[in-house]
Amino acid sequence: xxxxxxxxxxxxxxxxxxxxxxxxxxxxxxxxxxxxxxxxxxxxxxxxxxxxxxxxxxxxxxxxxxxxxxxxxxxxxxxxxxxxxxxxxxxxxxxxxxxxxxxxxxxxxxxxxxxxxxxx
Amino acid sequence: xxxxxxxxxxxxxxxxxxxxxxxxxxxxxxxxxxxxxxxxxxxxxxxxxxxxxxxxxxxxxxxxxxxxxxxxxxxxxxxxxxxxxxxxxxxxxxxxxxxxxxxxxxxxxx
Numbered sequence: 001x002x003x004x005x006x007x008x009x010x011x012x013x014x015x016x017x018x019x020x021x022x023x024x025x026x027x028x029x030x031x032x033x034x035x036x037x038x039x040x041x042x043x044x045x046x047x048x049x050x051x052x053x054x055x056x057x058x059x060x061x062x063x064x065x066x067x068x069x070x071x072x073x074x075x076x077x078x079x080x081x082x083x084x085x086x087x088x089x090x091x092x093x094x095x096x097x098x099x100x101x102x103x104x105x106x107x108x109x110x111x112x113x114x115x116x117x118x119x120x
Numbered sequence: 121x122x123x124x125x126x127x128x129x130x131x132x133x134x135x136x137x138x139x140x141x142x143x144x145x146x147x148x149x150x151x152x153x154x155x156x157x158x159x160x161x162x163x164x165x166x167x168x169x170x171x172x173x174x175x176x177x178x179x180x181x182x183x184x185x186x187x188x189x190x191x192x193x194x195x196x197x198x199x200x201x202x203x204x205x206x207x208x209x210x211x212x213x214x215x216x217x218x219x220x221x222x223x224x225x226x227x228x229x230x
Contacts, residue, residue, distance in 0.1 A: 037219075046123070046224035047158075047166070047209050049217065060218045096165065104172045105213040106156030110165040 002027035004097050004111035012091075012118050018084040022097030022111060029078045030055050035100040036080040037107060038071060040093040048093075052100060053080060087118045124149060124210055124222035131228040132200045140225045142193040142210030148220055150191035154213035157186055157195045160224075161206045169208075170195060197227070205229045 008020035022036070029036065035058075038050040051061035053071040061069050070083045084091060094115050098107035125143040132138040142149065142157075149155055157170040168177050170186035173193060183198045193212070197204055210222035 035218075039221075046207075047160070047221045049219050049221060052218055062217060098166075100219075101171070104156070104175075105154040105218060106168060106171045106211065107158070107166070108168050108171070108177065110167070112165050 002099060002109050004099065004109055006095060006097050006111045006114040008114060008116070010115055010117060012087055012116060013120050014088055014118055015086055018082070018087050018091065018116055018118070020082045020095055020097075020114065020116070022080050022082075024078045024080070024099075029073060029080060030075055032056070033102055035102055036071070036073060037098045037100050038082045039096045039098055039107075041096070041113075042090070042093040047096075050082065050084075050095075054102070089118050092116065092118045122220070124212060124220060126208075126210060126222040126225045128223070129226045129228065131230055132197075133230045134200055134202065136200050137196060137198045138200060138227065140195045140197075140208055140210075140227070142195070142212075142222045144191050144193075144212055144220075146191060148212040148214045149188065149193050149210075152213055153188070155186070155188060155193040156211045157184075157193075158209045158211065159204075159206050160209060166209070200229055202229050 035052045035054040037052045068085045073080045094113045096113045097111045099109040153173045155173045158166040160166040173188045174186040
């Protein structure tokens with residue numbers, strides 16, 4: 001069965017770029033039936049879409065983050081990644097990667113999540 | 121994009137049924153049947169409970185059911201159990217960005 005695992009620094013300084021990677025195991029990231037997503041949850045708040053990347057190259061980003069976000073896929077490593085630039089304390093959150101099912105636009109597999117704190 | 125509207129909290133006694141609403145617009149919830157529901161225990165990965173308004177993934181208890189009327193989707197938990205205490209989020213397809221979450225509902229088992 002497919003499993004996802006986030007990895008990356010737990011602490012990022014303000015104004016720097018947050019970089020996270022999600023490793024996909026038990027399945028191929030090149031499957032055309034799925035898309036690859038990042039979601040976050042700030043402390044005490046709800047879930048928030050960050051964006052998606054389809055293997056075909058299409059990407060969709062939350063309008064509120066669009067100018068700062070890049071989600072890319074590395075097929076050679078079966079991984080996808082998130083880069084969020086110019087971070088502030090407001091970007092402190094638990095970040096989840098997830099697999100989306102293109103047939104019905106929902107997330108059927110999630111990673112355990114990784115906490116990223118933005119602080120100097 | 122605005123988050124879908126859910127009640128902040130819903131509670132019930134063991135064995136009872138509760139319903140969580142998820143209200144959007146004709147551009148999201150009301151425009152198609154791509155509504156999903158997720159259960160989230162703090163510190164754990166969210167879990168898909170319902171997709172396409174009313175379909176349950178394999179392994180999800182049949183105590184969980186989904187429905188939709190107009191711009192409002194609903195998740196019903198029947199025979200409430202202690203393990204159902206969690207946060208629940210709806211999500212909907214939206215053509216501009218592909219997805220929007222609900223505000224989240226904390227379910228408390230009394």
